[in-house]
Amino acid sequence: MDFKGMNEHVLKGNVEEVTRGTQEMLESGAEPLRIISEGLIPGMNVVGGLFKKGEMFVPEVMRSAKAMSAGIALVRPLIADSDIPTRGTVLMGTVRGDLHDIGKNLVSMMLESQGFTVIDLGVNITPEQFVAAAEKHRPQIIGMSALLTTTMLAMRETIKALQEVNLTDGIKVMIGGAPVTAAFAKEIGADGYAPDAGSAVELCEQFVA
Amino acid sequence: MNSWLEVLKPEEIEEIHAASLEVLEDVGVEFQLEEARAAFQAHGARVAGSRVYIPRLLIEQALTAAPERFLLEARNPARSVWIGGGETVFAPPAGCVYVQATGTARRSAVPADYIDLVRLVHQSTHYGTNGGGIVIPEGDFGSDEEKFAWLLLAGHWYSDKPQMGLNLGAKVSRLALDFSRMAFGGRPGCRILGTINPDSPLMFSPEMLASLLIYAREGQGLIVAPCSMAIATSPATLAGTLVVNNAEILAGLTLAQLVRPGTPVVYGNTSTIADMKTMAIALGAPELSLLVLGTAQMARRYRLPSRAGGSLTDAKEPDMQAGLESMLSLLSTVAGGVSIVMHAGGILDSFLTLSYEKLIIDEDTGGMAKRFQRGIEVNRETLALEAIADRGAGGNFLDHEHTLKHFRNEIWRPQLSDREVYQEGRDYQAYTLAKATQAWQKRLEGYSRPVLPEEVEREMLDFYHQRFGSEPVLDV
Numbered sequence: 058m059d060f061k062g063m064n065e066h067v068l069k070g071n072v073e074e075v076t077r078g079t080q081e082m083l084e085s086g087a088e089p090l091r092i093i094s095e096g097l098i099p100g101m102n103v104v105g106g107l108f109k110k111g112e113m114f115v116p117e118v119m120r121s122a123k124a125m126s127a128g129i130a131l132v133r134p135l136i137a138d139s140d141i142p143t144r145g146t147v148l149m150g151t152v153r154g155d156l157h158d159i160g161k162n163l164v165s166m167m168l169e170s171q172g173f174t175v176i177d178l179g180v181n182i183t184p185e186q187f188v189a190a191a192e193k194h195r196p197q198i199i200g201m202s203a204l205l206t207t208t209m210l211a212m213r214e215t216i217k218a219l220q221e222v223n224l225t226d227g228i229k230v231m232i233g234g235a236p237v238t239a240a241f242a243k244e245i246g247a248d249g250y251a252p253d254a255g256s257a258v259e260l261c262e263q264f265v266a
Numbered sequence: 267m268n269s270w271l272e273v274l275k276p277e278e279i280e281e282i283h284a285a286s287l288e289v290l291e292d293v294g295v296e297f298q299l300e301e302a303r304a305a306f307q308a309h310g311a312r313v314a315g316s317r318v319y320i321p322r323l324l325i326e327q328a329l330t331a332a333p334e335r336f337l338l339e340a341r342n343p344a345r346s347v348w349i350g351g352g353e354t355v356f357a358p359p360a361g362c363v364y365v366q367a368t369g370t371a372r373r374s375a376v377p378a379d380y381i382d383l384v385r386l387v388h389q390s391t392h393y394g395t396n397g398g399g400i401v402i403p404e405g406d407f408g409s410d411e412e413k414f415a416w417l418l419l420a421g422h423w424y425s426d427k428p429q430m431g432l433n434l435g436a437k438v439s440r441l442a443l444d445f446s447r448m449a450f451g452g453r454p455g456c457r458i459l460g461t462i463n464p465d466s467p468l469m470f471s472p473e474m475l476a477s478l479l480i481y482a483r484e485g486q487g488l489i490v491a492p493c494s495m496a497i498a499t500s501p502a503t504l505a506g507t508l509v510v511n512n513a514e515i516l517a518g519l520t521l522a523q524l525v526r527p528g529t530p531v532v533y534g535n536t537s538t539i540a541d542m543k544t545m546a547i548a549l550g551a552p553e554l555s556l557l558v559l560g561t562a563q564m565a566r567r568y569r570l571p572s573r574a575g576g577s578l579t580d581a582k583e584p585d586m587q588a589g590l591e592s593m594l595s596l597l598s599t600v601a602g603g604v605s606i607v608m609h610a611g612g613i614l615d616s617f618l619t620l621s622y623e624k625l626i627i628d629e630d631t632g633g634m635a636k637r638f639q640r641g642i643e644v645n646r647e648t649l650a651l652e653a654i655a656d657r658g659a660g661g662n663f664l665d666h667e668h669t670l671k672h673f674r675n676e677i678w679r680p681q682l683s684d685r686e687v688y689q690e691g692r693d694y695q696a697y698t699l700a701k702a703t704q705a706w707q708k709r710l711e712g713y714s715r716p717v718l719p720e721e722v723e724r725e726m727l728d729f730y731h732q733r734f735g736s737e738p739v740l741d742v
């Protein structure tokens with residue numbers, strides 16, 4: 058299989074073919090990094106474009122992302138972590154007391170499909186858990202989601218907790234969720250707010266630029 | 267006449283039922299509270315970790331125990347309403363974050379909004395119930411708990427209609443029951459109706475379960491209502507979504523009946539689809555209306571009252587989109603024979619915003635829908651043969667006895683729709699909306715509070731003071 062063929066299979070979201078192709082390429086001695094940057098990522102870039110235009114939809118994007126990840130998983134053991142192409146690591150979570158996760162999942166998926174590495178902590182994440190995960194993973198960006206007016210306040214606490222251990226110095230914090238506003242983000246000292254997944258990606262691009 | 271609009275054939279209802287039982291037995295439901303799992307286990311359900319596998323026998327027993335209808339009592343008994351049994355009761359919105367009025371942009375709700383909304387809903391003949399956190403206001407409360415206590419207190423304070431509950435874990439649920447107990451002066455009966463949301467697919471959070479147990483133990487009314495979004499938190503197919511939702515509702519209902527057989531439980535469902543591009547919840551979608559109709563049918567299959575639908579839209583203004591989506595959803599809700607309808611007016615922006623104008627506009631939406639559902643009555647009298655013979659060819663019926671006898675009942679008249687001739691110079695962009703504005707403003711002016719007995723008011727205020735160390739702000 059050649060890189061073009063791989064791109065096609067990523068676009069179609071064909072996990073088996075991408076797996077087979079990646080193995081084949083590795084066996085025939087292709088350079089691992091090139092498999093990722095020329096075989097897998099360009100396919101996903103096409104997917105991103107079609108999604109923007111409204112020609113592909115979320116379930117299809119996820120299928121493609123899964124196919125790409127299957128390829129990356131095979132290549133990963135062969136290269137140093139630091140060599141894996143990523144535009145940045147984003148730590149995502151829904152804050153304490155809140156179980157709404159559809160929006161957060163969508164933001165994570167979009168970020169992943171656009172080349173960010175996302176560590177998704179899940180729902181009901183306490184300030185302490187955010188701090189611990191930030192210390193462990195040292196992300197460039199932390200994203201918090203809240204859908205309840207009551208749990209929005211946990212965002213403020215989380216930022217405070219991050220500040221206390223000086224984690225906000227090197228890390229950008231973004232927040233979102235239906236009742237969250239740009240004004241609120243400013244008020245609690247977040248670095249950014251995005252109203253939807255598309256603008257969340259743009260925000261992250263700005264953060265790492 | 268008076269048959270319900272239905273989308274499922276009887277055998278399809280049975281297929282969904284059978285599929286849900288299979289899910290309950292084989293896939294199981296996650297109950298994230300030990301007490302809830304213990305109740306199931308004690309009755310022979312298999313429990314592994316936090317999963318409960320519910321045998322069909324337990325479900326069938328629970329269904330026999332749950333009442334087909336119940337009286338949701340108001341502190342003013344004349345305002346009590348039957349939930350189930352064929353009537354459709356409208357309830358106000360719940361949980362809105364923003365309000366919007368008189369053509370200005372949305373803003374965060376404040377306590378004064380809540381009071382005004384309770385006053386408006388109190389006077390409306392459209393809404394059968396009141397209270398229960400129509401909006402969740404921003405405000406200077408010592409704690410969230412105090413805020414919810416205030417909402418509950420204000421609901422009783424400003425209206426003697428039946429009250430909707432508030433459920434966000436044990437503390438708030440207890441407050442809901444405490445205030446209603448005080449308002450009723452110890453009178454027995456079902457005096458509050460709260461909602462339990464499973465976290466689709468097939469999960470119940472510890473908070474919701476704690477609330478469920480508290481309500482059930484006191485025999486108070488519960489709506490078990492998933493809000494899944496097909497393609498995200500339930501299958502893409504509407505049939506598959508109904509299977510998951512049905513399993514969730516039956517699971518919640520069964521727990522309530524295990525705790526206290528006979529607990530009034532409403533078969534609820536507010537599920538719809540997720541938009542395939544934005545994943546946003548789409549309330550204006552035709553698929554929502556189909557699920558509403560399916561839900562009402564499933565509830566009838568189980569001889570349970572139902573909750574679904576509303577006057578729902580994703581539009582951000584009371585505009586064209588709001589009008590057409592709200593009508594589709596409310597017409598389906600009413601024509602489908604749903605028993606109680608939360609969000610039956612005022613909703614904009616997928617539950618986020620409450621529009622004062624739309625609160626009034628939807629009285630017309632509901633009026634139209636209810637008239638539609640009433641259908642065409644055909645009998646000797648309505649066939650009007652005598653009147654036809656009397657006036658013969660070329661006559662008119664305007665002043666005929668038959669007309670005078672029937673027209674007011676037969677014909678429904680909107681309060682807002684424009685049926686006048688074209689008026690030069692009238693601003694038609696703003697005309698009907700301005701009528702809605704006038705309507706709610708006038709109603710607020712005409713409001714008078716249905717006071718509670720003095721000792722009851724004292725008791726409620728003392729309770730609040732003791733609990734929170736402050737006086738509730740009640741006349742803003």
Ligand code: B12
Binds near residue numbers: 163231434464546
């Ligand atoms: C679906 C839903 C649920 C589902 C959640 C399922 C799930 N797995 O997430 C269920 C039924 C479980 C649920 C439960 C409850 N819910 Co709810 N829920 C909703 C609903 C209808 C839609 C939310 C949604 O998924 N939207 C679709 C996604 C794609 O949009 P989104 O989340 O806004 O995300 C987008 C953006 O906001 C942004 N974004 C999101 N996160 C982030 C993060 C970052 C970093 C960035 C940059 C951007 C970003 O990008 C996303 C993609 O474009 C909303 C109403 C609404 N219109 O928002 C109510 C709503 C949020 N819920 C509400 C309530 C009250 C509850 C309950 C308390 C109800 C109850 N009494 O049972 C419980 C609380 C449970 C808990 N502890 O969290 C209220 C909140 C009221 C308030 N004043 O706070 C709302 C507004 C509805 C209402 N009017 O009652 N809910």
